[in-house]
Amino acid sequence: MQIYLPIAEMSVPIEMIFLLGAFVGFISGVFGVGGGFLTTPLLIFMGIPSAVAVGTQGSQLVASGVSGVMGYWRRGHVDFMVGTIMLGGGFFGTLVGVGFFQFIKYLGQIDLIISILYIVLLGSIGCMMLFESVFSAFKKKTMKSEFNRLKSPSLISRLPYKMRFPRSKLYVSALVPGGIGFVSGFLVSTMGVGGGFLLVPAMIYILGMPPLLVAGTSLFQIIFTSAFSTMMHATISNSVDIMLAVFLILGGVIGAQFGVLASKKVTGARARIILALLVLGVCLQLAIQLFLSPSEIFVMVEGQ
Amino acid sequence: MKHILPVLFFCASFLVVSPIYASNFEVEIAHETIDVTVGFTGSTIEIFGDRRDEDTLVAIMVEGPKTDVTIWEKARVFGTWVNRYFVHFDNIPKYYSYSLSGTNNSEKTKRLLAFHGIGNDAMLSNARIEKSGSVEDLELFKKELLKKKVDAGLYTKDGVKMNFINNNFFRVRFDIPASAATGNYIIKSYLIKDDEVIEHNTDMLSVEQVGLNAFINESARKHSFIYAFVCIFLAFFSGWLISVLKVRP
Numbered sequence: 196m197q198i199y200l201p202i203a204e205m206s207v208p209i210e211m212i213f214l215l216g217a218f219v220g221f222i223s224g225v226f227g228v229g230g231g232f233l234t235t236p237l238l239i240f241m242g243i244p245s246a247v248a249v250g251t252q253g254s255q256l257v258a259s260g261v262s263g264v265m266g267y268w269r270r271g272h273v274d275f276m277v278g279t280i281m282l283g284g285g286f287f288g289t290l291v292g293v294g295f296f297q298f299i300k301y302l303g304q305i306d307l308i309i310s311i312l313y314i315v316l317l318g319s320i321g322c323m324m325l326f327e328s329v330f331s332a333f334k335k336k337t338m339k340s341e342f343n344r345l346k347s348p349s350l351i352s353r354l355p356y357k358m359r360f361p362r363s364k365l366y367v368s369a370l371v372p373g374g375i376g377f378v379s380g381f382l383v384s385t386m387g388v389g390g391g392f393l394l395v396p397a398m399i400y401i402l403g404m405p406p407l408l409v410a411g412t413s414l415f416q417i418i419f420t421s422a423f424s425t426m427m428h429a430t431i432s433n434s435v436d437i438m439l440a441v442f443l444i445l446g447g448v449i450g451a452q453f454g455v456l457a458s459k460k461v462t463g464a465r466a467r468i469i470l471a472l473l474v475l476g477v478c479l480q481l482a483i484q485l486f487l488s489p490s491e492i493f494v495m496v497e498g499q
Numbered sequence: 500m501k502h503i504l505p506v507l508f509f510c511a512s513f514l515v516v517s518p519i520y521a522s523n524f525e526v527e528i529a530h531e532t533i534d535v536t537v538g539f540t541g542s543t544i545e546i547f548g549d550r551r552d553e554d555t556l557v558a559i560m561v562e563g564p565k566t567d568v569t570i571w572e573k574a575r576v577f578g579t580w581v582n583r584y585f586v587h588f589d590n591i592p593k594y595y596s597y598s599l600s601g602t603n604n605s606e607k608t609k610r611l612l613a614f615h616g617i618g619n620d621a622m623l624s625n626a627r628i629e630k631s632g633s634v635e636d637l638e639l640f641k642k643e644l645l646k647k648k649v650d651a652g653l654y655t656k657d658g659v660k661m662n663f664i665n666n667n668f669f670r671v672r673f674d675i676p677a678s679a680a681t682g683n684y685i686i687k688s689y690l691i692k693d694d695e696v697i698e699h700n701t702d703m704l705s706v707e708q709v710g711l712n713a714f715i716n717e718s719a720r721k722h723s724f725i726y727a728f729v730c731i732f733l734a735f736f737s738g739w740l741i742s743v744l745k746v747r748p
Binding site: 202307426435447493497 | 730
C-alpha cells in the first residue's frame with residue numbers, strides 16, 4: 196500500500212517502511228543497539244531524500260533511547276551528572292553538525308561525505324567489535340575488563356576544568372565527557388546515528404567510567420541530543436517527517452518484541468560477532484558504492 | 500463514466516454558447532485542483548478543447564512549480580567516485596509536458612514553438628545556465644537532465660498525444676506521478692495558423708496536499724517549533740510504551 200509522506204513529498208510503500216522499522220527494532224531487541232546505522236542508509240536507498248532520512252531518524256533514536264534507558268534507570272545504572280555534561284557537549288555538537296550538514300548540501304557533496312563518514316565509523320567500530328567479541332569468545336574474559344584497569348591517559352588527566360563525578364567515582368576534566376557528547380551530537384545531526392557504538396568504548400577507555408553505568412548514561416545522553424537534533428532539523432530545514440517516523444517507530448515496537456525473544460537464543464560473544472559482521476557488511480556495501488564504477492555517472496540534485 | 504461527464508458538459512456548453520460567442524479557440528481543464536491525499540499515487544490533468552478552424556495547429560504546455568537543478572558528473576578522485584563537474588539550470592519546471600495536434604511542422608513553426616518554450620529542448624534553452632569551467636559538452640548534461648526527468652515521469656520524451664473526438668474537439672491527458680511537486684501548475688495553450696499564434700490562453704491548476712497531509716505539512720512549515728515538540732513527545736511516548744510492553748527474555 197502506497198502512502199504519501201507529507202514532508203518528503205513522495206509516495207512510498209508503507210509496508211516497506213514498517214518492515215524496515217521492524218527489522219531495525221528486531222536488531223535493537225537482540226543486540227541492545229539503536230540501529231540508526233542501518234535505518235538511515237536503508238531509507239536513503241529506498242529513495243527518501245537524505246535530509247529527511249537523517250532528520251526523521253532522530254525521533255526514532257529518541258524512542259529507542261527512552262525504551263532502553265527506563266530499565267537502566269530503574270536499576271540505578273545512569274550517572275545523570277556525567278550524562279548532563281555530555282549533553283552540553285551534545286547540544287554544541289548538534290549545532291555544528293546541522294551547520295556542517297547544510298554546508299555539504301550546498302557543496303553538492305552530501306552523498307560522498309556521508310558515505311565516507313559511515314565507512315570510517317562503521318569500519319572502525321565493526322573491526323573493534325569483531326576483535327573484542329572473538330577475543331572474549333576464546334578467552335572467556337572481555338577486553339573491556341582488561342582495558343578497564345587502565346586509568347585515563349595522562350594527556351586527559353592534565354586537562355583543565357576538573358570536576359568530581361561521585362556516582363562514577365571520577366575526578367576528570369568536564370571537557371572529556373563534554374567532548375564525547377560533542378562527537379555524539381555531531382553524529383546524530385549529520386548521519387542520523389546515535390553513536391552508541393562510539394560512545395560506549397569512549398566512555399570506558401577514555402573517560403574511565405565503570406562499564407555498569409556506561410550503557411544507561413550514553414542512552415540518557417543520546418535521547419536528549421537526538422531530541423535536540425530533531426528540533427534543529429524540524430525548524431531549520433523542515434526535514435522531519437512525522438508520518439515516516441510513526442511507521443518506523445510502530446514497526447520498531449513490534450520488531451523489538453521479537454528481537455528480545457530471539458536474544459534468548461543468541462547471547463554473549465556470539466551475538467556481538469553477528470552484530471560486528473552486520474556492521475562491517477553495511478560498511479562494505481557503502482565502500483563498494485564509493486569505489487566501484489557507478490551505474491549512473493550523472494546525478495541530479497534539485498533545489499540548491 | 501468519470502471521464503465522459505466532463506466531455507458531455509464541455510460539448511453541451513458549446514451547443515449553448517457557440518451561436519453568440521464566436522471564439523476560435525476554447526480550452527477547459529476538467530478539474531482545477533488535484534488533491535494529494537495520504538493514499539495519493541498520482542493523477543492526471545485532463546484538458547478538453549475546441550478549435551473552429553481545422554487547418555490550425557494546437558499546442559498545449561503544462562509547467563509545474565520551478566526550481567534550480569544541478570546535474571553532476573561523477574569522476575574518479577583518489578580512487579573514489581565523487582561529484583566533480585556540474586551544470587546548474589536556473590529556475591526550470593519540476594514538471595513539464597506538452598502536446599501538439601500535429602508534428603509535421605514547418606521550420607518557421609518549429610522556431611515559433613521554440614520561442615514560446617514548447618518542447619523539451621526549447622524549454623531548456625530558455626533556462627539560465629551556470630557550469631564548472633571544464634564542462635565543454637553542455638548538450639550531454641541537458642540530455643542527462645531530460646533522461647532523469649523522463650525516467651521519473653516528470654517530463655515526457657516526445658510530448659503527449661492529442662486525441663481528436665472529431666476534427667474540432669480534442670482531449671489531452673497529462674499524467675502527474677506521485678512524486679510530482681505540489682504547487683501551481685500553469686497550462687498555456689496556443690492556436691497557430693500560418694506560422695503565427697492567433698490565439699492563446701493561460702490557465703492555472705493547483706496540486707495541493709489536503710486533509711491530514713496538508714495539516715502536517717502546514718504545521719511543519721508554519722509552526723515548526725510546536726511540530727518538533729509533537730514529534731519529540733510522540734517519540735518519548737512510544738519509547739516509554741515499548742519499555743512497558745517489552746517482553747522479558
